Amino acid sequence: MPERDFRGKTAIAGIGYGRSPQAPGAFTTNSGVSVLTLAVRATKEACEDAGIDPKELDGVVSFQLNDSVPPSSVLTALGCPKINYSSDLNGGGEYASFAIVQAAQAVYHGISNYCLVYRAMNGRSGVRMGQLGEGTGAGTGRVGGAGQFTSIYGLAGPPSFFAFQAQRYMALYKVTSLDFANFCINRRTNATNNPRAAMRQPLTIEEHQSSRMIVHPYHLLDCCLETDVACAMVITTTERVRHLKKKTVTISAGMGASSFADEIIDTGLIHIGPRILKAAGIKLKDIDIFEPYDNFTDCPMRLIEDMGWCKRGQAKDFIKDGRTSLDGELPILTQGGLTNEGYCHGLNNALEAVQQLRGEAEDLCPDWRNGSHTYDRNICRQVRNPEIALHCGVTGGSAIIFRRE
Amino acid sequence: MPDKYKYLLPLPDFETKEWWGALRRYELVFQRCTRCQTFRHPPQGTCPRCYSEDHEWIKVSGRGILYSYITVWQPVLPQWRGDVPYNIVQVTLEDAPNIKIIGNVIGVDNSRLTINMPLVAVFDDVTPEDTILRWQPR
Numbered sequence: 001m002p003e004r005d006f007r008g009k010t011a012i013a014g015i016g017y018g019r020s021p022q023a024p025g026a027f028t029t030n031s032g033v034s035v036l037t038l039a040v041r042a043t044k045e046a047c048e049d050a051g052i053d054p055k056e057l058d059g060v061v062s063f064q065l066n067d068s069v070p071p072s073s074v075l076t077a078l079g080c081p082k083i084n085y086s087s088d089l090n091g092g093g094e095y096a097s098f099a100i101v102q103a104a105q106a107v108y109h110g111i112s113n114y115c116l117v118y119r120a121m122n123g124r125s126g127v128r129m130g131q132l133g134e135g136t137g138a139g140t141g142r143v144g145g146a147g148q149f150t151s152i153y154g155l156a157g158p159p160s161f162f163a164f165q166a167q168r169y170m171a172l173y174k175v176t177s178l179d180f181a182n183f184c185i186n187r188r189t190n191a192t193n194n195p196r197a198a199m200r201q202p203l204t205i206e207e208h209q210s211s212r213m214i215v216h217p218y219h220l221l222d223c224c225l226e227t228d229v230a231c232a233m234v235i236t237t238t239e240r241v242r243h244l245k246k247k248t249v250t251i252s253a254g255m256g257a258s259s260f261a262d263e264i265i266d267t268g269l270i271h272i273g274p275r276i277l278k279a280a281g282i283k284l285k286d287i288d289i290f291e292p293y294d295n296f297t298d299c300p301m302r303l304i305e306d307m308g309w310c311k312r313g314q315a316k317d318f319i320k321d322g323r324t325s326l327d328g329e330l331p332i333l334t335q336g337g338l339t340n341e342g343y344c345h346g347l348n349n350a351l352e353a354v355q356q357l358r359g360e361a362e363d364l365c366p367d368w369r370n371g372s373h374t375y376d377r378n379i380c381r382q383v384r385n386p387e388i389a390l391h392c393g394v395t396g397g398s399a400i401i402f403r404r405e
Numbered sequence: 406m407p408d409k410y411k412y413l414l415p416l417p418d419f420e421t422k423e424w425w426g427a428l429r430r431y432e433l434v435f436q437r438c439t440r441c442q443t444f445r446h447p448p449q450g451t452c453p454r455c456y457s458e459d460h461e462w463i464k465v466s467g468r469g470i471l472y473s474y475i476t477v478w479q480p481v482l483p484q485w486r487g488d489v490p491y492n493i494v495q496v497t498l499e500d501a502p503n504i505k506i507i508g509n510v511i512g513v514d515n516s517r518l519t520i521n522m523p524l525v526a527v528f529d530d531v532t533p534e535d536t537i538l539r540w541q542p543r
Contacts, residue, residue: 130481131481140416141413141414142413142414142415142416143413143414143415143416144415144416144417144418145418146447147413148415148416148417148421149415149446149447149506149507150507151413151482152412152413152414152415152537153493153507153508153509154412154477154480154482154484154485154488154491154493154509155493155507156480156481156482157480157481159479160475160477160481160493163475164473164474164475164495165473167473167474167475167520168472168473168520171473171519171520172520212478212479213476213478213479213490214478214479215475215476215477215478215479216475216476216477216478216490217475262503264472264473264495264505
């Protein structure tokens with residue numbers, strides 16, 4: 001079936017965060033509850049946002065790295081009488097866009113009427129992503145599988161995996177840690193008015209440069225956070241969403257997930273970028289906001305380049321002069337990204353895109369819930385009237401385009 | 406050699422034991438597809454280019470080029486905590502340029518590491534049963 005047939009047929013019914021009185025912004029370092037409870041909280045909020053009874057959910061998609069609960073258990077916990085579609089993707093950030101795409105496909109093909117997408121994790125107090133690849137050989141002092149060629153050299157944890165890409169990128173294209181600092185400052189500025197964000201103090205170059213080294217070339221402030229959190233999204237047909245509470249944000253196109261390039265600097269957007277624009281029937285300049293996966297500072301910079309906004313190595317200059325700020329020509333990471341808001345494995349950046357397109361960015365404006373914004377950048381982080389948003393997973397492994405009707 | 410090697414050691418399996426066995430003989434070998442001559446690493450059952458399962462183990466010169474590198478300051482693995490900062494490198498092989506292999510460079514200050522630096526394989530007998538591949542400048 002041609003990809004264009006899929007365009008605009010499905011939409012976001014509701015979005016939700018796993019909030020509690022102790023964690024009103026959803027992101028926390030110690031939730032004190034189970035992952036299942038976090039998932040249920042986020043799903044309830046997404047259904048309230050949509051104005052539907054959670055028992056209407058009949059499909060579910062999630063992704064995890066053995067740090068979450070089986071998707072069907074969330075619908076069971078909500079007492080949903082039937083499960084027509086259930087997908088438990090084994091993987092990480094490459095699925096951040098694709099999980100939504102898959103739910104939309106289930107709805108598009110009529111398998112599910114209301115399909116839940118969620119990611120739930122006690123990512124700080126429970127299983128920590130930062131320890132990924134530990135491979136200690138169960139106390140034997142020996143390690144098999146992939147680890148026999150990696151952990152034996154002390155290689156483990158996402159910062160060390162990605163720092164190879166960063167080092168080569170910086171060396172070949174004369175990108176410096178000061179360029180990273182500039183990117184981090186821009187992104188933090190967007191977080192200052194985000195009540196959900198863990199990191200909200202304005203950032204200086206000095207703070208970035210003096211933050212401790214994790215894995216050279218990454219300083220602490222180049223690394224995304226580890227948080228306990230759940231995010232949820234409910235997908236249904238565009239036709240149904242038009243009759244629900246919120247403004248209709250549709251899914252134009254989506255694809256992925258994941259491929260690996262010979263050149264480690266290259267991201268999946270080199271391949272996905274042109275295809276997703278074609279599938280959505282838009283041009284690059286039509287994209288109003290970009291919410292890339294920002295696990296480490298160079299990653300979103302390379303994603304900007306590979307999508308075609310500038311050439312390889314030029315993101316450091318592209319982001320200058322406010323071009324990627326909330327009032328710039330291409331606002332990026334409008335809520336501060338995974339590095340400042342918190343880490344829901346990339347799904348939170350997609351929820352942010354939906355909030356922005358609805359005109360309901362959660363900020364310090366008194367009436368943001370009703371879509372009323374001041375555009376005073378001391379309190380407001382709503383972009384002015386965006387229509388189209390691009391979101392992507394880790395190193396462009398998957399991508400999705402959202403469009404407001 | 407220290408009395409007790411404190412770092413992680415490899416646990417070879419049926420696909421990797423040839424590779425580790427060669428290191429014991431101070432030889433660096435890689436799987437090469439007998440059908441299309443494509444090298445591959447880490448060892449795997451099928452050729453990524455033509456899918457053939459036929460392969461031979463080819464000895465290479467041990468000359469490498471530094472592809473990328475990192476220095477670890479905050480290790481995840483506790484065994485390395487006393488060694489920070491330590492380097493980890495990705496090396497491409499002169500005889501098999503499509504292969505990237507992980508290792509350490511020894512005998513050089515971390516600040517002297519540069520991309521495209523010429524390296525040569527070093528065979529490090531870390532226990533009476535284990536030889537680990539490392540790299541040094543050439």
